Amino acid sequence: MSVRKGMEVSIAVAEAVKLAKVDVIAAYPITPQTHIVEHLSELVADGELEAAFIPVESEHSALSAVVGAAAVGARSYTATASQGLALMHEIMFIASSLRLPMVMTVVNRALSAPINIWNDLSDIMAERDTGWIQLFAVNGQEAVDLTLQAFKIAEDPRVLLPVVVNLDGFILSHVIESVELPDQEAVDRFLPVFQPTLRLDPDRPVSMGAFGSPDVFMEVKKQVEEALIGSQEVVAEVWRDFEKAFGRSYQAVERYKTQGAETLLVTMGSISETAMTAVDGMREKGQKVGLIHIRLWRPFPFREFFQAIEGAKVLAVVDRALSPGGPGGPVGLEIKSALFDRRERPYVADFVTGLGGRDLTEEIFEEIATKAEQYARSGEAMRYEMIGVREE
Amino acid sequence: MITNEPKDFKRFTPKTLPQEEIIVSGHRACQGCGEVLALRLVGKAIGTPMIVVSATGCMEIISSPYPQTAWAVPWLHVAFENAAAVASGVEAGLKTLMAKGRIPRRKIAVVAFAGDGGTADIGLQSLSGAMERGHDFVYVCLDNEAYMNTGIQRSSSTPYGAMTTTSPAGKVIGGQTTWKKNLAAIMAAHNIPYVATASPAYHLDLMNKAKKAAMIKGPAYLHVYSPCPTGWRHGTDLAIEVSRLVVETNIFPLYEVIDGKYVVRKNTKPKPVEEYLKIQRRFSHLTPEMIQTIQKRVDEEYEKLLKLEVATQGLEGREGPKEEAAKKD
C-alpha cells in the first residue's frame, strides 16, 4: 500500500521514472531541472534503477542520445528547461516525425534574455509545433502520475509519439509537498515492459530518417499529424486505466467551481492552485467566478474545452509567455482561434503575467477576473494586456 | 614495434576479403565517388551484425532517397551535428536491453559515419562527448575535405590553398587560408583506445584498421581519406590514384594511435607534394610559393609524427626508419 510522504517534487518525479523502469536516461544539467537528474544518478549508482545514465555534453546531445536509445527499443527519458529545451529544438521535430516514443520532463523556466532562472512558460510555448504530446502538472502528485502516464501514452502502438510533462520551475519542482508514490507492482501492471514497433534490429534491418523528397514529404507529415490528433482518445483511455489502478482522475481540461460561473479564469501549471484559492475568495464575496486549467496542451482538446466553458460569459486567460508583436499570449491566441467559428463566444480577455518568476498571488487573480469583467462590460475589444508591469 | 592488437584479431589478406556489403548498388553517389567506396570498405571490414548511425551529408543523402534505401543494415539518421550522440544512445540502449535480457546478448558493432564537416566542425562537440564517455562504438570520419553535399563549401578540414565555393581562388586570396584541422590528434588527445588514419588506395590497411577499431572495447576513431571528383575537380577515374599519391607525398600519413602509442607507416622517400596537387583543379591556381609552403609544412608535420611515435612508444634505439620502410604493406 503506497502512503503519502513529504517529498521534493523533483525527487518524486525521479522516483516515478524509476518506477517506470526506464532503460536509458541521457541528461545535461540545467537549473531548475538538476535535482531530478541528480537523484536519477544516485538511483542508478546505488543499483536501485537498472538503467544506463548518459551524462551528455549538451542538451542537443541529450535528446539525440534518447532518440538513438528509443530507436533500439529502449524506454528512454530526459529532462531539461529553458535554454536547454531551446537547444533541443532542432531534434524535437525529428523525434516526433520518426515516431519514436520517449518522455521528457520540462521544468518550465523563462527564456533569456535577460537570463532568468525562474518560472514561466516561455520555454515550452516555443515548442508548440514540434509534434510532441504536451501535458501540464499542477502539483507534485500530478507530476508523478503524468510521468507514469506519459510512458504508457507514448508507447501505445496507436500513438508512438514523444511526450513532454511540464512542471513549473522552483514553485513546483523545488517544493516539498505531500506526494503518494504508487507501489511497483501496481505500476508494473499499469505500465508493462515497452514492446517497440519500430526498432533498429540487425535481424530485420530498417532505415530510419531517410531523405524525403517533395513527392513524399507531405504524406509522412500527414501521418504524424493524424497520430497526434488521434492520440487524444488514447490519452483519455490511459487516464481511465490510471483512475481504475490508482483512484486519481485526470481530464484534458480540468474544471474548478465552473457551475454557475459567468467568468472563468483560464490557467496552466501550478499557478492554477493559487488561482483556485482566489476563486474561493471571490465566490465568498458573491463574484460568479470559476476556473479551468488546460492539462493537455497538445493535441489541443477542442471538445473538452468547449464543454468546460459552457455558460461562461467571460474568459480571463492567464498567459505565462508572450508572443512578441503578435495577437497576445500563446494561450489567449489559441483560445480565440478555437472559438472563432462558434456561434456564441464568451468575451476573451488575455492577460500576460508572471514572466521570469514574478510571483502570482491571489490578489493578481482577483484583479485579472475583475478587469476581464470590466473589459467585457465595456464591449471594448481587448487584444491582450501585460498585467503587473510597473508603469510608474 | 608494439602490435598489441586485440586477442583474436586476424589480418585480412587479399584472399580473405569478405563478400558481404553493408550498402548496395543503386545508391546515388556521383560517378567515381571515393567516399562511398571508403564507406563500403569500412563496412565490409567490420561486418555484421552492425547498426549504422549517419550524420547529414552526402552519404546520408545518396543512400536514403525515400522510399528507397541502399542500406542493407539497420540505419538511423537524425541530424547533422549529433551522429556521435545518437550512437551513444544506440550503444547504451543495446547494452541495457541486453543486460535486462530484453534482446539477445551478442556483439553488435555500432558505427557512426559522418563527413569532415559533420565531424570537424558542427559535430565536434558531440563527438568529443561520446569519446570522453567511453561508449563502445566506432566513429568513422569520411574526409572529402569540404561540404560537398551542399555544393563544395570550405570546412575546417579543407586543405590549405584548396579552392572551394567559399574559399575561392580570388585575385587577393588564393583559396583556403588555414591549415587542415588535425582531427586524429584531437581524438588521440581524448586518450581513447584506438585512433587510425586510412586511405582507400591501401584497402587492406584500411580494412584491417576498421576491423581492429570494431574489435577493441571502447570508442575508436577512424579518419578515412575520401576523394571527391566533383569537389576536387579531377577525373572520375582518379579516386584511388589520388588516395595513393596523398600517402606517397606524406600529405596524409597512415598511422595508428593504440592506447596513446603512435604506430606510423613509414615513408622515407616521399614524392613531392606537387605530383599530388597538379592532378586536381582545386589546386590549379597555386603559386610556386604556396606549393613550397605546403611542402615545408607537410615535411614538418611528418617529422612531428615520427617524434610522436618515438616519444609515445618510449622505445629507444629501435629499428631505424630505413628498416621500417622496407616492410611493404
Place this chain on the structure above:
Amino acid sequence: MIEVRFHGRGGQGAVTSTDLMAQAIIEEGRYAQAFPLFGPERRGAPVLAFMRAGEEPIRIRSKVYHPDVVVVLDPTLLPIVEVTSGLKPEGLLIINTHKTVEEVRNILGYSGRLALVDASRIAMEEMKVPITNTTMLGALIRATGLAQMASMDRPLEKRFGKIAERNKRAMQRAYGETVIEE
C-alpha cells in the same frame, strides 16, 4: 510566354544553358526566368532545368509541366528519360544527336516539330570537351528565335572569360548546322 525544359546530366552544365539564355533575353529588354529542378545534383545523374521567356514580367514560380520547347543536351538520355512528356502538341523538340530525323522519330515515336544538331561533335571540335550546353543554345536560337545571337556575347564573356570565344564558335556552328523539320 514561352516555356522551355532542358534535359542534361549532373555536371554537364544544363543549368548554365538556361542561365545564359535568360540573361541574353533580359539584355534585349524582355523578361526571362531560369532555374534547375531543385535538389541534390549528382554528377552523371539525369537532371532538368527550366526557362521561361516573355514580353511581360513572369509571375509563375512552379515547375514547367507543359513546355513549348524541350532541349536535350545528351542523346544517351533518350532511352531512359521521357523527354517528350508534357510537350505541347505544337511544341518543338531539339536534340543533340548525330542520328537522322527518321531514326529519332522511330526511336521516340515522335511526330511533332523536331530540330537536330550533332552538338557533341561540334563541342569536341571547337572546345575539346563533350560539354554541349552553350553549343545547344545555337540550335535553340536558330529554331525558336528566342534571342539575337549577338545578345549572347556578354553573358558568355561574363561566364567563361578567356574561353568564351570557343563557346561562341561552337554556338555559331550549331546555329548553322541545326536541321529543323516541321
Place this chain on the structure above:
Amino acid sequence: MAKIDALHPWRETPLGGAIQDAGNARQFKTGDWRSQERPKTDYEKCIKCGFCWVYCPDMAYTLRDDGFYEWNGDYCKGCGICARECPKEAIQMIAEEV
C-alpha cells in the same frame, strides 16, 4: 529523372517514414548515368586480383564461380576507376554506343 516508384497514399506511408525493405535501392539502375564510356574486361589478361571488385564505388563487379569478376551494366556509372587500377590493363574503357 527516374520517378521514385511506390508513391503511396499517406495512409500507406510506413511508420515514421522508416524504409522497411533494406537494400531496395537495387531497384534503381544507376547504369543510366553512363553517357561517355563503359569498361570492358579482357579475360585473357585478367589475373583475378579482384581490384576491379574492391575499388568499384557502385559494386558493379561480382565474383563468378570461375574466379573472374563479372561487370554489371545495370549499376556501373562509367567512372573508369577499375580500368585505371587494373594492374594488368585488362580493363579498357570503350565508347558507350549512342
